[in-house]
Amino acid sequence: MERFLIALDCQPDCVKTIDYMVRVLKGTQDCEFKIFHILATASPDKLRLEEVQRIEHVHAARPDLAGYFWEKEDEKTMERCFAQAMEKLVIGGFRPESVLFLFAVQSGDVAEIIMAKAAELGCSTIVLGRRRHSLVKALLRGSVSASVVKSARGSAVWVIEI
Amino acid sequence: MGPLFKKIGFCTDFSENADQAFIVATNLAVRFGASIEIIHVTTNLALFPPVHATYMTVEYDPNFIEEITQAALKSIQEKYVEKLPEGLPYEVNLRSGYAATEIIRVVEEKEIDLLVMGSHGLTGIAHVLFGSTADRVVRRAACSVLTVRFNSK
Numbered sequence: 001m002e003r004f005l006i007a008l009d010c011q012p013d014c015v016k017t018i019d020y021m022v023r024v025l026k027g028t029q030d031c032e033f034k035i036f037h038i039l040a041t042a043s044p045d046k047l048r049l050e051e052v053q054r055i056e057h058v059h060a061a062r063p064d065l066a067g068y069f070w071e072k073e074d075e076k077t078m079e080r081c082f083a084q085a086m087e088k089l090v091i092g093g094f095r096p097e098s099v100l101f102l103f104a105v106q107s108g109d110v111a112e113i114i115m116a117k118a119a120e121l122g123c124s125t126i127v128l129g130r131r132r133h134s135l136v137k138a139l140l141r142g143s144v145s146a147s148v149v150k151s152a153r154g155s156a157v158w159v160i161e162i
Numbered sequence: 163m164g165p166l167f168k169k170i171g172f173c174t175d176f177s178e179n180a181d182q183a184f185i186v187a188t189n190l191a192v193r194f195g196a197s198i199e200i201i202h203v204t205t206n207l208a209l210f211p212p213v214h215a216t217y218m219t220v221e222y223d224p225n226f227i228e229e230i231t232q233a234a235l236k237s238i239q240e241k242y243v244e245k246l247p248e249g250l251p252y253e254v255n256l257r258s259g260y261a262a263t264e265i266i267r268v269v270e271e272k273e274i275d276l277l278v279m280g281s282h283g284l285t286g287i288a289h290v291l292f293g294s295t296a297d298r299v300v301r302r303a304a305c306s307v308l309t310v311r312f313n314s315k
């Protein structure tokens with residue numbers, strides 16, 4: 001059984017990563033997909049009270065998220081993105097039971113969070129989308145995919161040009 | 163919709179990790195009916211004068227570059243070309259210079275769709291000099307890149 005962690009940034013075109021993997025893996029059955037997104041953190045001071053309370057309820061079920069808050073709009077975007085990913089995988093012939101959706105919050109370096117999640121879930125391959133940035137932008141923002149490639153010792157890394 | 167991969171680039175520094183990447187690249191090429199572009203970049207001695215010792219223990223002389231080239235071609239033939247499935251189209255791309263820069267150049271010239279390479283190749287001083295090739299390529303290559311982990315089993 002090959003287990004893939006597919007990290008999505010939930011930008012409008014990020015499901016192209018799913019399209020690509022469906023084309024690569026079409027016809028194979030021994031695959032599990034862990035679709036993973038990292039939500040940006042938000043200050044609770046900037047959130048409405050009921051939103052803070054809702055997230056605190058989430059913290060009760062997910063102690064690993066405790067202390068971190070995020071925008072509801074980001075969560076909705078993530079859910080839409082996950083739904084699209086599921087639809088594409090099912091149309092591509094993969095069983096819904098082979099797909100698991102997970103999220104974390106940006107509590108540290110994004111590349112490290114991705115690698116830790118892949119290790120925790122026993123994923124043999126990490127899949128990431130990559131956009132072409134200008135050299136200046138790339139220098140300022142760094143590259144999550146390059147960091148993962150540089151540091152991932154337990155997994156293959158498939159960086160897909162979006 | 164056309165085939166996903168027409169040309170798959172396989173980069174080698176002749177490390178064990180590269181050998182594993184070769185198996186992956188070959189399997190993908192067979193599955194998708196793609197051709198293989200075998201890429202090896204020898205160090206340009208004008209860029210890294212002390213590095214020749216990592217390639218072969220010969221005295222530096224005017225024939226040294228030629229000897230490196232012949233040694234690399236021989237290794238590519240023995241380690242990879244002879245192990246390719248029969249009928250799989252391939253080309254050998256032997257370049258000289260900075261590894262990441264030359265690999266990216268080959269990707270553009272040959273219109274490679276996917277690059278397969280080891281994520282961790284040579285060790286020691288050679289790693290210090292060349293080891294970050296994979297992440298440099300990932301940053302700049304105009305195609306998708308698959309880096310294969312080293313499996314010591």
